[in-house]
Amino acid sequence: MLVVGGAGYIGSHAARLLRKEGFDVVIYDNLSTGYASLVHGFELVQGDIADSERLSGVMRRVTAVMHFAAHAYVGESVENPRKYFRNNVECGLLLLNAAIDAGVGHFISSSTCAVYGLPNTVPIPENTTRQPVNPYGVSKLFFEQALESYGRAYGLRFASLRYFNAAGADEGGETGECHIPETHLIPLALQAAAGTGDKLQIFGGDYATPDGTCIRDYIHVNDLAAAHVKALHYLIAGGSSVALNLGTGRGYSVLEVVRTVEEVVGKVVPKHVGPRRPGDPPALVADPSYAQKLFQWRATRSLHEIVSTAWNWMRHRETQVGLGSAS
Ligand SMILES: NC(=O)c1ccc[n+]([C@@H]2O[C@H](COP(=O)([O-])OP(=O)(O)OC[C@H]3O[C@@H](n4cnc5c(N)ncnc54)[C@H](O)[C@@H]3O)[C@@H](O)[C@H]2O)c1
Incomplete structure (x- = not known):
């Protein structure tokens, strides 16, 4: 199981729960906003998702990928969309290509309620029109659509998990949120x-x-992690690709x-x-x-x-x- 961006906030919680559930976990992270200390005791391959050579070596060892690696500041994405489209779209596609080339069959990806933009109906169901209003949301919508195309063309089965507001920290005190700057x-x-x-x-x-x-809608990060493990079991059991809201x-x-x-x-x-x-x-x-x-x-x-x-x-x-x- 490859956890890309696993040294970050949400990924480090998911990695712990996956390990607890018996999965072999390898973390792939460039440590741009993550911390090696949050994944102490895990195998950490330090690398960028744009480094296709390094990535493909790791990818060949796994059958499933969880993808948390992205830039995630809405305000910054408005000021510097180039940074967001580069990392979340261009580099995201390189990751996806590496997964397809290595024969990875299951892909779970962090999406966001920002894909909905300014919805008319609240609570928001998944069939709400996706009309993001900032470059961050646009980059995440692009990635969802890339997954849909790759699913149709190459048979990749995926889950796009649209988080609402991730919050809280591991109850054991081993990991938590360390965003710099903090905006939450x-x-x-x-x-x-x-x-x-x-x-x-x-x-x-x-x-x-x-x-x-x-x-x-604030959702505890370990409730999110639990949903990722459920999504993985669902895909392994043959479930078809889905996009799901994760909130309370x-x-x-x-x-x-x-x-x-x-x-x-x-x-x-x-x-x-x-x-x-x-x-x-x-x-x-x-x-x-x-x-x-x-x-x-x-x-x-x-x-x-x-x-x-x-x-x-x-x-x-x-x-x-x-x-x-x-x-
Ligand atoms: N935090 C939230 O409330 C929230 C809500 C909705 C969606 N999300 C999404 O969840 C995911 C994780 O968010 P987070 O809050 O844990 O962020 P985070 O910054 O703590 O984690 C992201 C991790 O990815 C790594 N990374 C980034 N770009 C990389 C690259 N090019 N190559 C390799 N590693 C790279 C970083 O070093 C970091 O460890 C993101 O995709 C984000 O858009 C977060």
Whole structure:
């Protein structure tokens, strides 16, 4: 089993669960935003997905690939689309070609709710029109469509897993989120509460939502990892290619998340409510019923567990990755 981008946030959780489930795991990662220390004890091949020679050597040893390697900052993708199309599209295709050439039959790929853009219907089912509104979403939609074409032409069976907001950290404290710069709400709110980060900037308090702030569907990263393992078993058992939403089906507003952070940390989150950010939909919540039915899977961890595990990780991560702790 090749976990590409496995030294990053979501990939390092999936790699652990795969190993626990008895799969032989090889990690392939260029460590551009990942950390070797997060995959201590795993076989790590350091390389770029654009390095077809190195990749093909590893690819020949596996029958399935999980692909987490991408750039994933929406704002940066608007300012520097070239970087996103290069890594997520051009390099992504080289990875896909290497998989096909090596005879890999199963491919599981990280997609995102950003492929939907500004959907009219919430909760969002999978048959919602895909109309991304930023280059990051466009790059992910392209990759989904490349998989569809390769599936038709070469018989590759794949799962495009559209994550909503991945959050939280491994309950055992072995891995967690270390994005630099950090743009995700929960770590930013935790840092603000702990006094190790800036005051939390809230983008918009005048949306048509109950408290005026945006609503998102936060899913624990180990619930995501569990869905990946289910997807792998499903493909191995002969299941046909799918695109699935991975979320909880329950949305929380920014202020609800802030209150949960305050409960967990026991301190107030200093915050400032500023203007809306262009392109932010008021609410993005998954309809996860298809994945639940197909995989007999559901996200089980609560928002409180998400925030508690993220807080635990933030306080202890200095020892793991040398990043500042928050206590
Ligand atoms: N974090 C979220 O909330 C979220 C939501 C939706 C989708 N996603 C998608 O999930 C995937 C993983 O996201 P993450 O948050 O774990 O990000 P991350 O940056 O922590 O992990 C990405 C990993 O891929 C590696 N990588 C990047 N480009 C590479 C390349 N060219 N060659 C080899 N390795 C490369 C990085 O070093 C890193 O270890 C991404 O595809 C992202 O678009 C994330």
